[in-house]
Amino acid sequence: MSLIIDPGLFATHFNKRHFEIQHRLAAHPLFEIPRLLQLAREMAADRPGDIYYDAGVTNIGSRWGTSPAEFPVDQTIERLETAGAWIDLKAAERSAPYAQVLNNCISDLLQVSGRELERKMRRKEMAIFLTSPNRLSTYHMDSECNFLLQLRGEKNISIFPKDDREVLPEEEIERFWAADTNAAIYKPHLQHRASVIRLKPGTGVHIPVNAPHWVQNDNNISVTVAILYHSWHQEYLDLYAANYCLRKMRVSPKPPFQSRWRDSIKRPIGAAALRLLTLRRGGHLRDVAGNAAGVHDVSPP
Ligand SMILES: [Fe+2]
Numbered sequence: 001m002s003l004i005i006d007p008g009l010f011a012t013h014f015n016k017r018h019f020e021i022q023h024r025l026a027a028h029p030l031f032e033i034p035r036l037l038q039l040a041r042e043m044a045a046d047r048p049g050d051i052y053y054d055a056g057v058t059n060i061g062s063r064w065g066t067s068p069a070e071f072p073v074d075q076t077i078e079r080l081e082t083a084g085a086w087i088d089l090k091a092a093e094r095s096a097p098y099a100q101v102l103n104n105c106i107s108d109l110l111q112v113s114g115r116e117l118e119r120k121m122r123r124k125e126m127a128i129f130l131t132s133p134n135r136l137s138t139y140h141m142d143s144e145c146n147f148l149l150q151l152r153g154e155k156n157i158s159i160f161p162k163d164d165r166e167v168l169p170e171e172e173i174e175r176f177w178a179a180d181t182n183a184a185i186y187k188p189h190l191q192h193r194a195s196v197i198r199l200k201p202g203t204g205v206h207i208p209v210n211a212p213h214w215v216q217n218d219n220n221i222s223v224t225v226a227i228l229y230h231s232w233h234q235e236y237l238d239l240y241a242a243n244y245c246l247r248k249m250r251v252s253p254k255p256p257f258q259s260r261w262r263d264s265i266k267r268p269i270g271a272a273a274l275r276l277l278t279l280r281r282g283g284h285l286r287d288v289a290g291n292a293a294g295v296h297d298v299s300p301p
Pocket residue numbers: 140141142213292293
């Protein structure tokens with residue numbers, strides 16, 4: 001068993017509130033730095049679009065994709081101690097040995113959740129994050145359900161409640177689903193609303209969809225693995241796209257999921273708007289310049 005998840009916590013918290021978990025991957029040879037360097041080189045040669053990395057970011061609220069690293073990814077990993085870098089190896093499971101680890105983790109998750117969760121999983125994915133000492137990972141939220149596992153080094157993650165509308169106003173959710181993965185805006189005066197979780201090798205945390213978070217690494221190299229799954233959220237996309245467009249027309253829309261009839265009117269409008277917005281972005285569902293989760297953006301099903 002790779003993941004150790006408390007069934008009681010899972011039952012009460014899953015995809016609503018964060019909760020801490022444990023895992024047994026900390027000493028796994030696939031996640032040693034030399035092996036990850038090999039993986040990064042393979043990815044850079046075969047699928048460079050699956051690598052995101054930057055350097056020198058010191059502002060929690062920075063947008064992704066605005067601070068490119070100076071060196072190729074393999075050299076950045078070799079200089080990780082001093083590079084001030086954050087590296088995201090996306091979809092690591094496209095390399096067969098990593099797929100096996102992902103499958104084991106998903107199997108452990110389904111043992112706790114029950115098999116019905118599998119029907120909601122549209123795509124399962126593993127992202128691997130390598131972080132330089134003292135580097136932060138900027139504030140953002142994700143569209144994927146995340147089980148974040150710490151393998152090497154220690155760091156703090158601040159996770160905010162997904163339903164706090166001062167931390168995360170409706171406008172930011174609308175923009176996130178309709179237009180921009182960078183839509184969540186950090187509000188320093190609300191930092192106290194976050195739970196700060198200490199991550200060290202063998203520990204992890206579940207991050208619900210749309211729960212904003214940011215990470216501060218200690219003075220150590222960090223290796224972290226995200227076990228993610230994308231779910232079927234077409235209804236979210238349609239309704240938030242409708243509200244996004246209404247707000248653009250200076251209408252103040254009611255949040256979705258409060259009235260069935262209102263949502264039934266909005267949904268086709270949102271679906272049409274989404275098709276138009278996607279076409280304008282050359283087929284991308286949202287602005288993917290710095291996909292916050294570190295995973296691929298996905299088109300509506
Ligand atoms: Fe994230």
